[in-house]
Each structure stands twice: as C-alpha cells, then as structure tokens.
Amino acid sequence: MNASAPSEIAAKEPSRGSIGEVFAAFLKLGVMSFGGPIAHLGYFREELVIRRRWLDEATYADLVALCQFLPGPASSQVSFALGVLRGNGLLGGLASWLAFTLPSAVIMFAFANVAARFTGPLAQGFLHGLKLVAVAVVAQAIWGMSKSLTPDRPRAAIALVALAVVVLFPGSFAQVAAIALGAVAGLWLCRAEAAPPSGWLNFPVSRSMGGMALVLFAVLLVATPFVVAASGSHGLAVFDAFYRSGALVFGGGHVVLPLLQAEVVTPGWVSNEAFLAGYGLAQAVPGPLFTFAAYLGAVMNTPPNGLAGAAIAQFALLLPGMLLVYGTLPFWDSFRTRPAAQAAMRGSNAAVVGILGAALYNPVWTSAVMAPRDFALALFGFLLLTVWKVPSWGVVVLLAAAGMLSALI
Template sequence: MNHPSPVSTPAETQGAEPAFAPGSGSVWEVLLAFLKLGLTSFGGPVAHLGYFRTEFVGRRQWLDDRSYSDLVALCQFLPGPASSQVGMALGMQRAGWPGALAAWLGFTLPSALLLIAFAFGITQFSGLAESGAVHGLKVVAVAVVAQAVWGMAGSLCPDKPRAALAILAALLTLVLPSALGQVGAIVASGLIGWRLLKLPHQEPVPHVGYGVSRRTGVALLMLFVVLLLGLPLLQALMPSATLVVVEGFYRAGALVFGGGHVVLPLLQSSVVPAGFVSNADFLAGYGAAQAVPGPLFTFAAYLGAVMQGPLTGWVGGLVLLAVIFVPAALLVLGALPFWDALRQRDAVRAAMAGVNAGVVGLLLSALYDPVWTSAIHSREDFGLALVAFGLLVYARVSPVIVVVLGALAGWALS
C-alpha cells in the first residue's frame, strides 16, 4: 500500500518527481477494487466519485486528496463519463496500462451484463416491452432526466449568460433534431463561451504521475481525432450499417459533456431514426439503466443487445460497450501529461464553461423529445412522473427504489 508523501508547493513540483510513483500495484488488486465498486456504486457519477474518494484516498491511500481533486477536475473538463475516466486514470497510476483496463472492466461489466440480460428479456418476451411495468420505467425516465436537468442547470448555468446559452442550445436542437443539430449546439456554445464568458483565474495544484509520456499522450489524442473525423468519412465512402452504428456510438462517447445522462439524445439520434431500436425499447432500457450500479454509459450494452441490425445479442452488446468507452479512454489518458498547463488557460476554461451550458440545453431538449413525448400519455402518467421527481429531488430516495416503485405503479395502473 502506498502512503502519501508530504504535499509540495507548485514551484517545487516543476522539477521534482511526482509524489506517487506509477505502476506500484498489481492488476489483480486494481480489478478486485473496482469490481467491488462496480457491484455496489449506485447513484450516478457524483456518487461514484464519492465512493472512489472513500476507497482510494481514504482507505487504500493510492493518492492524496488534492491530487484526487485535480484528477476529478480533469475528467469533468473532458467529454465522456467522468467517473469511469477517473477510474481508468487511477488504474493506470496503480498498475500501468493493464491496470487501466482492469479498472474499466471491474467497474463496467456488472451493470453491462445486467442490462444485456434485460435486453434478452425484452426481445424474447414480446409482450414485455408493451407491459405496464415497462411503461412505468419510461415514466421514471422522465423524472430521472428532469432531475439531471435540474441539478446540472444549478451547477453549470449559475449566471444569466450561461442560462441563455442553455436555452439557445435547446432551441437549436429542437429546430434541428439530428446529430448535426446536437454537435452544432455544442460547438456554438463553446465558441460563444470562449469569446464572451469571463471566469476567475485558478491557481495550479500539485499532481501525481500516471506513467503516460507526452509523446504517448499526443499519439492518443491524435488517434481520438482521427477516429472522430475518419469514421464518418469511412462510412460515406463504404456505406455499411455496421459502420453507421459504430460511428454513432463513438461520436456519442466523444461528445458527451456534463454527465452520462447527456448520452441519451446522442444515442437516440443514432439508433431510433434508423430503425435499429424502437423508441419504446430505447426508453425501457434507459429506465432499467437507472436501477443498476456502475456508469450510465453501459446503456450502450443494452442497445447493442436489443438492436435489430448488423450488431445484436451478446456480441452487439459487448462491441458497442467497448466502442462508446474508447474515446473516453483516449482522451483522459492522452490529456494526463498536459493537464497542469492546460487548466491554467482561462480561454480554455471559458470555452468549456460554454460547452457545459450548451449540454444543459441539449438535455432539456431531450427531456421533451423523445423522453416526455414517448412516456406521458395521460394524467396518470404525469402524476406518476411528478411523484418520481419529488422522490428523487426532494425526498432523496435512491434511484433504484424509485425505479422499482415506478415499474410497480405502471403495472398497477395498466
């Protein structure tokens, strides 16, 4: 077990070795630690980060509190699932490249396998997708997304300029309900934030070493960009249903800012209009995803398993699970060597603040279509959604309990 060294000042860190030497643990140790968290971490990414701090800062002492906070700041700055990216970086720091993979597998596979099993239930029992219990899951999804919008608006849109950016992004994605409109809203929000938002300067903090050189970091970031730009081009040159799906899931994983719930509209635009997944099955799986531990990105495994297309079943679930996490891994491991310098640039921070405000608008648009329009068909549905929202936001009931209650209420109302 590593014990934290005394924290040095920023000036001391410029020519010194990191306080925590990378690669000092075993892959088996990393896998078991993250498997325990993958089986028990309910409550979303903010709760996950709390569990990580308790386990790796408090109990195992893999790094100190300031270094952990700095790592969390990086992963919230980058697109992708923040808690999973923190886990990959911790695995990398502890046991190198195999450790990063072990951390991802341990934290991700439990919920992914549960959702793949749920997908088999949906496909094998035709009446299940239209049952009252599944409709209850869709109604709960309304409350869950509304809670995400509520919480993200408070933290990511704390002033009038960013609130206005969120509203403009929502309007743009309602007018252009496509991947082009979503990407355009994110890019426009970042450009406006870069030019107009003024944020206070942040002082540098000490950091740990993660065993990633700058040359390797550049290679990983270049690979991220090549895939982001090259997959659509390849799909245009070689039309293929498989490439359409892979490109859509990679793009979703690459452009999700602000939390896992933002992946909802990006994935919906990739699979529902093309007919790979019905809107009813999509929302049923999204509701079920709230009841399992681990990252919300494992929703991709459900979609791959339930999909009617080139990828389906266990293979489809596992392939698309890997695809949606690839950009997150490339970004966080590629950015680690450069984070100390990058986070000092006020213009970069302003652009990211604009992007974060834009994704609140993106999620607000998705709350209306497809979530609300597909689930709320009666006064009873609205009442159930209102009760679920109250339980989540004000009573602070666990999402797992709310999902179970929603399914039971939907069954009873049917």
C-alpha cells in the same frame, strides 16, 4: 532539513500496485456503486483515498477536475485514470475500466435478451413505468446541472439558444453544432479568472504516448464516417454512431440520452419504446450509466446485434473518453490554467443543459406521459429523487410497480 525533503515528497507520491489488485478493487466498486456518477466519485474516494490510501485528497481532487473538464463519462474516466496511476500504466487503466464496467454491462445485456419475450399487460405496465423513471431522472439531471452549469444570465442564454437549435434542427449534427456554438460563445461571454490548480498530477504516461492517444481520438472521430460511407458496413456504422456520441458527452452521463436517441432511434435501429425502457432500467443498476450501450447494441434490429452488437456499442461509447483522459494526462497541468480553455468549457457545458432540456420534451416526455396519471407518477418520481433523496434504483422499483398496477386497473 534538506535531508527530510525527499521523504516528504515521496510520501505524497501515489503508490503503485499490481494489475490484479486494481481489477479486484474496481470489480467490487462496479458491483456496489449505485446512484450515478457523483455517487460513484464518492465511492471511489471512500474506498481508494480513505480506506486503501492509493493517493491523497489533493491528487484525487485534481483527477476529478480533469475528468469533469473533458467530454465523456466522468466516473468511468476517473476509474480508468486511477487504474493507470495504481497499475503503473495503460494495462492498469484497462483493468480498472473493464472491472468497473463489466457488472452493469452484463445486467443490461441480460435484460436485452429477455425484454423481447416480456409480453402481456403486466410487462407493458412494467416497461411504461421504466419510461416514467426516465422522465423523472432526466428532469432531475437538468435541475441539478442547471444550478451548477448555468448559474448566471450569459450561460442561461447559451442553454436557451442550444435548446432552440436542437428543437428547430433535429438530429445529431444540430447537437454537435449547439455544443460548438456554446464553446465559441463561452470564449466571449464566460471569461473569468483561471481556477487555481488543486494539486499536481504525475502519471506514468509520456507526452509522446499522450499525443498518440489524442491523434487516434481525432482520427477515429473524423475518418470513420468516410470509411462507413465507402464500405457500407453496418458494423462500422454502429461503431461510428456510438463513438461519436461518446466523444460529445459534455456534462455527465445523462447527456448521452439525446445523442444516442438521434443515432439509433432516428435511423430505425432501435424502437423508441425499447430505447426508453432500457434507459429507465439503467438507472437501477450499479456502475456507469454508459453501459446502456450494451443494451442498445444487443436489441438493435439489424446485425450485428446480440453479443457482438453489445460489445461493439459498449466499447465504442467508452473508447473516446478513455483516449482523451490518457492523452490529456501528461499535458493537463499546463493546459488547465489557461482562461480561454476554461471559458470554452463553461460555454459548452451550458449548451448541454439546453440539449438535455430538449431531450426531456422529445423523446422522453412525449413517449412516456400519455395521461394525467402518467404525469402524476413522473412528478412523484422527480420529487422522490430531488426532495426525499431516494436512490435512483428505489425510484425504478416504485415506478415500475406503479406501472404494473396501473395496467391492471
């Protein structure tokens, strides 16, 4: 009986592989993973848990819970953590992160380079169709998130207060304040029994390395604005804007929309029209929605832009989520059972529903819905996504074509 126990434990331990294997597996996933973060998690499970058997269901479920708990892009964070696990450390995580992000980042960068030369009525109709896609997609995100993140009166109230704060006090500071207020309100209004652990995470990350990652996350978040003010460097300002946006994304990739809009459109770095067109196209490409940053960095009207701007923006937006995951891995098993931590997250997640609701009106709705025909097309896209479950890339194709047809009429 005792002799068999070690073998049973060993069978549950996730297996290790090479960096090349990790890169190849996630490059394949980066090319084929359409449909947003929830769909990405399904692709990961099918490919890595079911087919390749890199880890078991309980470990995978626990890993997903960790990445949904933290701010940042959940699917990119899961891919990074799976790379750390399979590749036996940080190099494996970097390989999986790069491979999963690269395909869609290249597509978005290519679109940024042709968008400025894409002129004429058909081009304008195409770009307007992409803006209407953004209306449908953000409305769908709010619809789905509200059911899971604001299922009761206290959390619905937190969402409404967050919406009011962002509407009355526009700008990135108000969004940060709304999330912080949501967390504080959650400590008071959203306490419940701690969710039981679903498994046990055993990653090749020491507590000292995890602590260093968390310290680096905090230093970059707090100190970079002061360095930007002292140096006047626009390149550092771009890094700071995208890093801060990535550090505050609670609740999914779509929540980055209002944060980035406040950071790049409000100061005039990117026009609102270009911003929404890129966001609409981002729904049609595989991989993480956060590769929208590569597009924004490339189309900015002040250097660094182009390839350098795309690289800075993309790296800065994804970096905080990766630092948080790497830093939290060795502490997660003890931290996740604390009721106060879970209550604060319930409150902050409810707040992001309100923030996204404000973004649906401005800038998304006010910039895209100009006539009754636009409203009809946006509603059609929303129903395709929510009722008929059409993939987001299919809605992009249909509404972009409808926008071009509308421009000819």
